[in-house]
Amino acid sequence: MASFTLHGIPVSRGIAIGRSHLLAPAAMDVKHYLIGETEVEAEVQRLQNAVAKVRTELQTIRSDLPKESPPELGAFVDVHLLILSDPMLAEMSLDIIRNRHYNAEWALVTQIDELSAQFDEIEDTYLRERKMDVLQVGERLLKVLTGTATRLPEVDSDGASFANIVVVAYDISPADMLQFRDRAFAGFVTDLGGQNSHTAIVARSLDIPAAVGMNHASKLIKQDDWIIIDGDAGVVIVDPAPMILKQYRELQAHQLRARRKLGKIKKTRAVTLDGTEISLLANIELPSDCASAMESGANGVGLFRSEFLFMGRIGPQHELPTEDEQFESYRQAVVAMKGRPVTIRTLDVGADKPLSAEEQTALNPALGLRAIRYCLAEPQLFLTQLRAILRASAFGTVKLLIPMLAHAFEIDQTLAIIEQAKQQLRDEGIGFDESIKIGAMIEIPAAALALPMFIKRMDFLSIGTNDLIQYTLAIDRVDHEVAHLYNPLHPAVLFLLSTVIAMGRKAGIPVSVCGEMAGDVKFTRLLLGMGLLEFSMHPAQLLAVKQEILNSDLDDLTLQTKKILRSTEPSAIAAAVSQMRATA
Template identity: 70%
Template sequence: MASFTLQGIPVSRGIAIGRAHLLRPAALEVQHYLVGQEQVEAEVLRLQNALAEAERELQKIWSDLPADAPSELGAFLDVHSLFLSDPMLAQAPLEIIRTRHYNAEWALVTQIDVLLAQFDEIEDDYLRERKADIEQVADRLLKLLTGSATTLPPNAGVDELNTHMIVVARDISPADMMQFQDSAFVGFVTDEGGRSSHTAIVSRSLGIPAVVGMGNASHLIQQDDWLIIDSVAGVVIVAPQQIILDEYREKQAAIQRFRKKLAKLKKTSAVTKDGTPITLLANIELPEHAAAANEVGASGVGLFRSEFLFMGRDGILPSEEEQFEAYRATVQAMKGRPVTIRTLDVGADKPLDEADVATLNPALGLRAIRYCLAEPQLFLTQLRAILRASAFGKVNILIPMLSHLFEIDQTLAMVAQAKQQLILQGIAFDADIKVGAMIEVPAAALSLPMFVKKMDFLSIGTNDLIQYTLAIDRADYAVAHLYDDVHPAILQLLAMTVAAADKAGIPVAICGGMAGDIKLTRLLLGMGFRELSMPPAQLLEIKQEVMNIDLLLFNPIIKKILRSYEPEVIAEGIRALQLL
């Protein structure tokens, strides 16, 4: 067949070469027929068994997660488990079987269509992401009902007949991704998804080349087609000519040589050519992930996402002792280097329970610090646990989604209350522990004087700052093209924040996705940022970039970029920085 190229959204760096393995939605193959009255309860039982088996599969996947698996996978599995127990999915199809005598598959698809139609009517960005979860759960159930569960081929080496596989699908559920751990899979391509969708998050965490948001790739690509994924350029080459295959195989080999070279930088200081020291920190989700931070020589943990300790627990929240042990383990693993623990940030795409999933607009609702202040005992429990861990090493407390002065005051009052409780109990903690604010809401970036006056440090969460400023869902592929790290408004908010922090003499870091994007490293350092926190897998490459930078040359170009509101001028300025 003739070679052709498809363009999508690159979500991880790298090159993958292999044959296409298509995952087709089971819903496309559902049979529709009526069952007799005497068969109704047997059909009900068949669907109930599928529901139970699907739950067992999810629980097994959860229990089999390796220690180094991306923590986001657990959270995604929990969401799918919640949907399986929702009456709208677990009970309504049974009633359809009993009242309309539909077969189990037909009843399930009928109810799924009802649910998806409700999501379409609401037209909320975050609920569209939950719509994909419902489709994935339905697909799992239908595969069990039809006995057509799709599995990936086992890893049996690479040759012309039995090569590595590239998964091609409309979308891929996090649960199905776990099959990739023991398969011949080396990359994946999806029709849906954005730069921060489930697929994107997992691919970056695993370091797997992927291109998402391709629209109709799963219809254009045929089973066993040879594919090349260039996840730097966001390109998928279908049926490439031999000369192109040879070219990309050499590029693959060069990437491997480059990664081995980077490993030698682990103990090297991150200092620019002009002698400016830069602090490179790691983002982690669980205590065991501290090992990855140490492996790349991170200067500390810039963001410990504590909410992952709270998820997947069927409503049973972690006790103070359990939290304390997790935080202490992390602090001790970092051996004196600082650990910044973000307090509970739930809501939006990180629900604690089923009720949170159903919230009309969770991104703008009771999430992060709003949730904590509404649940003071839960918040105090976490603060006490963090304070206790501070007796074992350097700990900072980071508060997410602050936007009001009263939120700052209430938060600091609760920190003081937690300290007093520990004093009365005679429990040790760092009395001078630093408390910082995340700048991720435009209102915060526009009200910096009240933040720098009361908080010890700032940390910018660029992912949320961008989506709230530009009013888009960064996980929705339909608007993914509007997600712009270097939109003039974003650059102005970043510049304002670093200037306000410098004037107040307090540290400011970036812990969002921009910090780990090597294309933006020169821009961020030129703007004045000196602390970047990112996934451990990205740290060494960023360190090498830092060591190649002479900040003394950047000022004229940075001024030109910040004065401009023209995308072309900004892009030209960023390209000019790369040449210095």
């Protein structure tokens, strides 16, 4: 067989080499047939039995998790249990059986398709990818209904013959991955998935090389093919030539040695060669993520995406989390960080997520009623969240971060509602941090270009590079048709980044970067050269970025960065940034 290469989305670093093991999907194109009136209750019972069996499976996986497992793993299984219990999945499917007389599989797939369509309307990348969790729960139910199973080969007592299994699948749920934890598998490849899918997050937590979004990998790769996963590049090489295999084995050994070396700097302060201390913060989605943030040596949480609280509520009639529910989650994170600051971003979803089936969605949700615009349009929802965050500030250092601000009146309205929340708590005798710091996400070009009005009103700034690049270049970064145009080194992007960092430092206002650029070692020295002193990233990226910082001299990087910022040729900029890493 001839060697070939597939390209997908890198979600977990490292190299995996092994034989492929294909997991057959339960297939969403199940048999469709109508049942008679007398068969309805039997079909209802069949689906109810499947739900009960899957619930038992998930509960067993949850209870069998070893104590030393990263805490977020259990949280992902909990999300699947929540989805399984949500009436929008099982109950609505049962109604379809009763009212339309569809067989159980058809009814389930029909309802999953309905829910998937709702998720496709969501602009927020993280929330949109929660669709995968619904599909994964549906897949698990279908496997029970159709009698198919998810199996890995049995491992010999010495584990040697199956030590290098690469799992290849249409999709793998986090629960399935946790079931595989006792088996020796080197990495995984999936047709579906994105950077923020739960499967990707679990892969990073377990430190397993992975590539997702590979489209037709599960059809092109055959059972027992030799496979190389380059997790850093999101590349899969199938049936590699002996020379390529040898090169990757050497690279794999080199990376393993480098990772062991990185572990030694966990407790080392992030200080450049010239003595400048850099603050390295963690991005989290769940309170349980604080454990990995602490383990990686983070100085605090630079971005707590509060959307996760609204995440498991999949139906259009979903109830919003209560103030107490939100408060408890924020409090858990604050306590877990043991005095280190926790920056909580207010809700970053939009009206593109319909709260009822009849609700109209925006024609272009990326430019519509999202993030702070949505919160200001729903003041009661916003006030509830602000009260919960303020209450959590009584338990440690909390900072409030507001997404997608662009106008002075938006800032003023936001500050007024925050003051209203404070006054309500004062009137009720509930404690909170009176001097809580309030910051703005700089993710719209207009905000970067009109920075003085932010500096005048806010305590700190956080640059969301993902959206800033998307809006500056007028592309949807999750649209495969234009994904190749997403370029963090575009001259316009670098101009905005350097301007915000320089103006913030001149005004004495803290500036951090919390987008993907902050955790990508390719850009660490460039951002240092711009004067950035605060980086916030996924905990798994922190030590590699720290290593870059420890080997960097700011005076030298500042000179190189000035030259780069004067250039307007993308190829010259890319070459200079690469050279910066090679020579520093």
